[in-house]
Amino acid sequence: MGSSNPFEDPIFGLTATIGAYAAALFLHRKVRWLHPLLVAPLIIYVLLLAGRIDYKDYKVGGDIVTFFLGPATVALxxxxxxxxxxxxxxxxxxxxxxxxxxxxxxxxxxxxxxxxxxxxxxxxxxxxxxxxxxxxxxxxxxxxxxxxxxxxxxxxxxxxxxxxxxxxxxxxxxxxxxxxxxxxxxxxxxxxxxxxxxxxxxxxxxxxxxxxxxxxxxxxxxxxxxxxxx
Structure with missing residues (x-):
């Protein structure tokens, strides 16, 4: 049986990370000094805090994004x-x-x-x-x-x-x-x-x-x- 906690689904962490970065890019276009790499983590922090979501649950999907850090670095x-x-x-x-x-x-x-x-x-x-x-x-x-x-x-x-x-x-x-x-x-x-x-x-x-x-x-x-x- 699957977990009853929807936040443990990797899709949640993955979607939250990509969504937060997209929102940060949008804000950066409106307010240039708001750097997206600073705003995106703050959005994730507020989301986890407001939803009382355990970081370990978010990390299941967030690690998928982290996995691509290596290939992205090599692509430089x-x-x-x-x-x-x-x-x-x-x-x-x-x-x-x-x-x-x-x-x-x-x-x-x-x-x-x-x-x-x-x-x-x-x-x-x-x-x-x-x-x-x-x-x-x-x-x-x-x-x-x-x-x-x-x-x-x-x-x-x-x-x-x-x-x-x-x-x-x-x-x-x-x-x-x-x-x-x-x-x-x-x-x-x-x-x-x-x-x-x-x-x-x-x-x-x-x-x-x-x-x-x-x-x-x-x-x-x-x-x-x-x-x-x-």
């Missing part, structure tokens, strides 16, 4: 492939930018936690938050942090970078498109790359490349940290 390689010939000449610069971005991200995360008096658990959880979520969670677990906290911090980092990253870079005097794309990919991973991809296929591809390179550089840079703590 398609625009990079299309512009591979033009970008080959600047490959060393792209790699260096990603490496510096990884190192700077780790240093800034550690400095912020130290200045704000964060606990050791918070430090270990926050250090890898600038790489894509799936890698950040594994690195957090490897360091002995909280994967759940790391996932939340990673999403918030991506949201902030997607919303404010381009304007912040322009305010800092970074106007060169490829440099800005590398910075967004290094700091705001997939969410930031998706923002750039909507504006320019080439910029989105470069950002995706930077994100992938940081997934290699960040674990390498964290090796001494892992040895020190463990």
């Amino acid at each position: 390689a398609v625009p990079l492939y299309k512009h591979a010939l033009r970008l080959r000449s600047v490959l060393p610069s792209l790699l260096m930018g990603a490496f510096v971005g990884s190192a700077a991200g780790l240093a800034v995360n550690a400095l912020c936690m130290a200045l704000l008096g964060g606990s050791e658990l918070l430090m270990k959880s926050a250090l890898p938050k600038s790489v894509t979520a799936s890698v950040a969670v594994d690195l957090s677990n490897w360091l002995g942090g909280s994967p759940e906290l790391t996932a939340a911090l990673t999403v918030l980092t991506g949201l902030f970078g997607s919303m404010a990253g381009p304007a912040l870079l322009r305010a800092c005097g970074v106007h060169e498109r490829l440099a800005a794309s590398v910075a967004i990919g290094a700091a705001s991973h997939g969410i930031g790359s998706a923002r750039l991809l909507a504006e320019s296929e080439e910029n989105g591809g470069v950002s995706g490349f930077s994100m992938a390179a940081c997934c290699v550089f960040t674990p390498m840079l964290l090796l001494p940290v892992h040895w020190f703590w463990l």
Whole structure:
């Protein structure tokens, strides 16, 4: 016999997620500063709270959307492939930018936690938050942090970078498109790359490349940290 709880049906979580994002896009067209990736989770939160729906019931269908995160991330390689010939000449610069971005991200995360008096658990959880979520969670677990906290911090980092990253870079005097794309990919991973991809296929591809390179550089840079703590 099927469950008597209709919210346990995967269709509910799937429909709620897609519907919330569609509503967020509609609101974004009306009020430009309302970022859909910020509004959509709030809609889901209000829905679950108002309907007294258990998050575990919603997650059954929500996980279907999460499953496609991997293929969507890999798809960022398609625009990079299309512009591979033009970008080959600047490959060393792209790699260096990603490496510096990884190192700077780790240093800034550690400095912020130290200045704000964060606990050791918070430090270990926050250090890898600038790489894509799936890698950040594994690195957090490897360091002995909280994967759940790391996932939340990673999403918030991506949201902030997607919303404010381009304007912040322009305010800092970074106007060169490829440099800005590398910075967004290094700091705001997939969410930031998706923002750039909507504006320019080439910029989105470069950002995706930077994100992938940081997934290699960040674990390498964290090796001494892992040895020190463990």
